[in-house]
Amino acid sequence: MKIEVKNIKGEATGRSVELPKDIFGIEPSEHAVYVAVTHELSNKRHGTHSTLEKSEVSGTTKKPWKQKGTGGARSGSVKTPLWPGGGIVFGPHPHLYKKDTNVKLKRLARKSVLSIKASENRIVVVEDFHTLCADLPKTKEVYGVLNNLQLTGEVTVDNGKRTKPFQKVLVLVDKTGLVKDEKSAKVYENFRKSCRNIPGLKVGVVNNVSTYELMNADTILFHESAIKNVNAAFGAAE
Structure with missing residues (x-):
């Protein structure tokens, strides 16, 4: 499968590059994509959510009123979950959401996308x-x-049912050629900064782009140098 290379004016250069069939032409595995994306999103979570149980709430331990004779319901603590400001029953506590993903599955997921x-x-x-x-x-x-x-500009989605104000574009670069010296690294940093204020535009490195980044983009824009090295990034045998 060949695809033409365009210049920065949007015109054809007369050159084309070969898209490897074992990367861009496989039978997609929806399950692999599902597992990879859910694991990636799960690993982004900090897991710092926390609530206080009855024993952790700050306050007096004194019984609010005597057990009998008030005509009201009995109560032994103002920290009970029944009271405003009391503890939370079975509330969330800090924990890790990290999930490990098989390397072959991650590779299959990216190829599928x-x-x-x-x-x-x-x-x-x-x-x-x-x-x-x-x-x-x-x-x-x-x-x-x-x-x-x-x-x-606008992009039509959901089979023409609605439009989005901008396209999500993922620019994939071959960073190995951009950080070989201090000057090249500065150019890459300037390029990354130039992209970050454009709505919907993200910059990724072809060697370590995630399945979610690929799936979330409306269009994937490859630098010519990146597409030439795509075999090194995704071409290892399953």
Whole structure:
């Protein structure tokens, strides 16, 4: 499967790159995608939620009133969950949500998402344009590239039932070529800063992009250098 490479003006360069069939053309595994995404989202949780039980609530331990003779219901503590400000019954406490995912399953999940996006023509390959930000972050320049590629503005979803104000675009770069020296690392940092103020635009590294990031994007925009190294990132045998 071949896909043409576009320049920053949105025009065809006359070059094309081969999308490996074992990465962009497999039978998608919905179960693998489900497991990978749920594990990734679970691992993002801090698990710091906490409530106080009856024994942990601050307050007096004195009995509110005598047991008999008041005409009211008996009560032994103001810390009981029945009282305002009392303890919480079976409330949440801090704990870890970390879940380990099999490496082969994670790889299969990412390949499945890439295959889905490829079948829906939602993968675009463009010449590396991080050099636009060689000296300073330039959001306007990056937005201009997206506009030329028709990746800005409203997008129709749910089979035409509604529209979203902007597309979610994931730009995948090959970071290994961008951090080989201090100057290259600065260019990459400027490029990342240029992208962060554009609604819906995210920057990812092809070597460690997550399944959720791939699945959440409307369009995946590959730098030409990143697509050439996609085998190294996803091509290991199952």
